[in-house]
Amino acid sequence: MKRRTLQVSLYALLLMIFSTNLVSAQIGLTTANSRFEIGLNVGPMNFLGDLGGNRGKGTIGPKDNNVPMTNMIGGISASYYPSEWLGFRAAANIGQMEGDDRLIKQKQPADTYEGSRKFRNLTFRSPLYEAYVGIELYPTAFLSLKNGSGLPRFRPYGILGIGGISFKPQGLYKDAAGNESWVDLKPLRLEGQGMVETGVPEYSTFTYVIPMGVGIKYDITERITFGIELIHRKTGSDYIDDVSTKYIDPALFDKYLTPAQATQAKYLANPSSFYPGIPGYTPYRIGKKRGNPERNDSYFSSTFRLTWKIGDVYADWFRNKNSMKCPQYF
Secondary structure, eight states: OHHHHHHHHHHHHHHHHHHHHHHHHHTTOOGGGOEEEEEEEEEEEEEESSSOOOSSSOOSSGGGOOGGGOEEEEEEEEEEESSSSEEEEEEEEEEEEEEEGGGOOOOSOTTSHHHHHHTTOOEEEEEEEEEEEEEEEOTTHHHHHHHOOOOOSEEEEEEEEEEEEEEOOEEEEEOTTSOEEEEESGGGOTTOBTOTTTOBOOOOSEEEEEEEEEEEEEESSSSEEEEEEEEEEEESOSOTTSOOSBOOOTHHHHHHSOHHHHHHHHHHHOGGGGSOOOTTOOOOOTTOBOSOTTSOOEEEEEEEEEEEEESOTTOTTTOOTTSSSSSOOO
């Protein structure tokens, strides 16, 4: 199902690229009036996965966002604009994702949606390496095409793309002496990945990503542009936070791991047994739900972009009454 979703997304993106190029040719726009941009972007990013959340049942939207888990994402981009209303972008970003059940505010009762996550007591962090290509569409540019006034200084747009991310989940481990350290989770097979008894396959730390969002650009000068962009990313993995299915028999860790790894795995698979909870409440048992395999992980960012136009910025379609030449009009 996940592979089919990726194939459909790729077909849709290729169809959009073919269609927009065909329309550009039909309205007579040529590469002689094209423009290139290079840019930098930085801003806050939040992870939406199985960990953390707020009151009630978990959702796919920002309702489950935990503000303390906000991190920064930043990167570079290169864009090509064959027309006023169309752009093609290639971008690469780095950041960090985090989730923590301990941040859930609701503590009682433990058998509620948020209560069960609270006393599950899982936490993770992971570096993020992202690269994607996408299409930018500027709907208000059609007004410029119609009246011949050229581009306004403010231009809203939408963006849709396809790409890939690399991640490496880690969990917070506390040893017998009380010392805490971050430990790589994938080698510990916390949900029985790669074990014959569970039938759960091992997961890859690389997956596809589908960025989609909106933004607005403002031309500070004829070469420098400032923008604000909100992008949500759907991913092809439910293991970015290393949580997806069920608790397994901890005896399997002794069978498949070294003694040191087994000790770490038993703690990290079920930190709730080491967490002061409600008397008589046992959040862990073999086969009990640990995550939600029906919904993949996602993340979103709100970034500030600064781009620099290169090449012929004085193309005919860029000259307009709102240009940065004197006199200026707003």
